[in-house]
């Protein structure tokens with residue numbers, strides 16, 4: 001199974017997004033690098049709006065992810081409630 | 090294969106054809122397994138240049154910086170012209186011995202292993 | 210006003226697709242004259258998916274927010290004399306390479322997407338290209354703003370657009386984009402959106418920018434990451450484009466594969482410059498080029514190509530060569546620049562002893578055997594007061610335009626020589642990949658503007674190298690070029706540090 005990944009700028013918003021990702025993706029590995037945080041997982045990775053809102057304590061639009069996102073790998077499926085990364089293999 | 094273009098008869102003259110070099114031709118010269126020089130050198134020279142003039146004149150300045158260059162034995166050094174074995178004739182011109190425009194000359198000195206024997 | 214109840218998908222549809230119109234009084238083919246000649250078959254443009262479904266209003270909102278954050282950091286950086294906080298002044302030379310070699314490509318990308326964004330019959334594709342075009346313009350602008358701070362304090366930043374158009378090694382990135390932009394619109398998308406953005410930019414913008422942060426350069430790191438936040442969208446677009454083309458018609462598969470092969474190799478060669486920036490120009494190291502290649506190409510790219518296998522797409526041609534080249538390429542590239550340090554618009558240097566040891570550790574199979582001896586020779590010469598600058602001009606590869614300094618991978622002390630004859634002329638290449646690209650489209654590459662040949666044809670102003678550098682390239686000789694040791698950059702830096710200016 002291939003790995004999907006995303007990387008975020010190491011900033012205050014990302015802290016909560018990462019917390020949410022860890023909670024929703026048991027498999028995910030977090031790698032801290034200078035100024036950035038890389039999260040990878042086998043097969044699939046989901047960023048869920050409801051979990052991020054819980055962590056960040058305010059309304060959060062999935063598209064706000066773009067403000068902190070640096071890169072990603074995988075097929076993207078996005079709607080109002082979540083962003084999902086996956087490979088078809 | 091050829092290019093897929095929207096322009097019919099997509100065709101351009103070669104930018105580096107001989108006529109553009111004001112009477113010179115280009116000759117590339119490289120010393121195998123001696124990577125102090127990152128690549129072969131490109132020299133613009135008249136086609137009437139003799140091999141001796143190329144080797145002892147044109148090439149001298151850049152190649153002599155190598156600590157082994159003074160030890161090269163030209164009696165035993167071997168040459169490739171455009172990747173085929175070649176025996177240069179010192180007093181003949183480049184043109185006369187088939188060293189054409191943009192030809193590549195490489196020489197080998199297997200007894201000289203490069204700086205610190207590392208092919209440098 | 211869009212009603213609140215519209216969900217993301219509906220809103221996207223209303224604000225993109227529904228703005229399109231039919232061609233009732235004009236021939237559709239005349240409206241989109243570039244759409245067919247490449248042989249790509251599109252049966253249904255409505256199948257085009259934009260995974261992020263970004264509408265123009267949301268686009269402006271988020272981009273404006275990115276800019277505000279970015280410029281706040283630029284202001285803080287310059288108010289705080291951020292240039293004094295970088296690890297050492299050698300580092301700044303990587304930024305000179307970036308400004309002259311990469312930022313102009315952002316501008317080329319802006320122009321390229323503006324052009325192809327007009328050429329596609331599908332509204333979704335046109336909107337995506339329009340947004341990307343504006344993004345790329347933002348990238349070049351923010352990069353120029355960020356680096357203008359360095360221009361106040363260091364040499365080599367003064368004439369970057371002029372240099373990009375003329376300087377010998379900058380013909381490598383310039384010709385890469387010229388090649389893509391002079392292709393048809395679909396090839397441009399595969400070249401830039403897919404091969405460049407999806408497969409390769411990660412290597413430039415992620416580990417290198419993280420490295421910039423690690424070297425105290427928050428301005429560069431931030432413009433890099435801010436640009437890369439758009440690139441994440443561009444990458445996704447690249448992946449969608451390729452899936453769309455492959456799903457539209459089976460006849461598209463071999464055409465797309467041919468482009469992937471070409472642009473993967475073109476990109477690999479362009480990245481040789483990034484490889485040397487990472488291994489040699491960052492005083493504080495984050496990861497080696499080899500490690501970055503493994504993470505961002507072998508793992509990430511490997512997963513991608515596995516995913517595309519169901520369409521009949523295979524790994525790019527010559528990918529096996531890159532698996533070997535990752536051990537060599539950065540060392541060979543830096544040696545090319547070191548030995549041509551008199552002709553470069555930035556400073557070069559011998560790695561410190563610590564850096565040499567780091568390279569040995571990161572490249573246990575190759576560095577001590579093949580590359581350390583080169584630096585020992587360079588050190589010996591420098592100690593004698595004869596810093597090595599090569600004295601003749603190099604042979605260049607007709608396709609990638611890099612000096613032919615890459616070696617056979619199974620015989621790393623031997624330069625790789627490849628050549629083709631075409632219509633009575635000889636052409637030379639650094640690799641099987643570059644030869645293959647030429648052989649596919651010789652009519653295109655016979656026009657290569659090879660800097661060394663152009664100098665010899667008398668098209669670069671001067672009669673000798675010094676005149677070319679000074680008058681045609683507009684380098685400040687003795688300031689911009691030569692070794693870092695003894696440079697004005699170094700002197701000023703030491704002076705600032707001595708005075709404790711901060």
Ligand SMILES: [Fe+2]
Pocket residue numbers: 315318344345348436440
């Ligand atoms: Fe960009």
Ligand SMILES: [Fe+2]
Pocket residue numbers: 318345406439440443
């Ligand atoms: Fe981009």
Ligand SMILES: [Zn+2]
Pocket residue numbers: 478606607608609610611638639640643
């Ligand atoms: Zn090449």
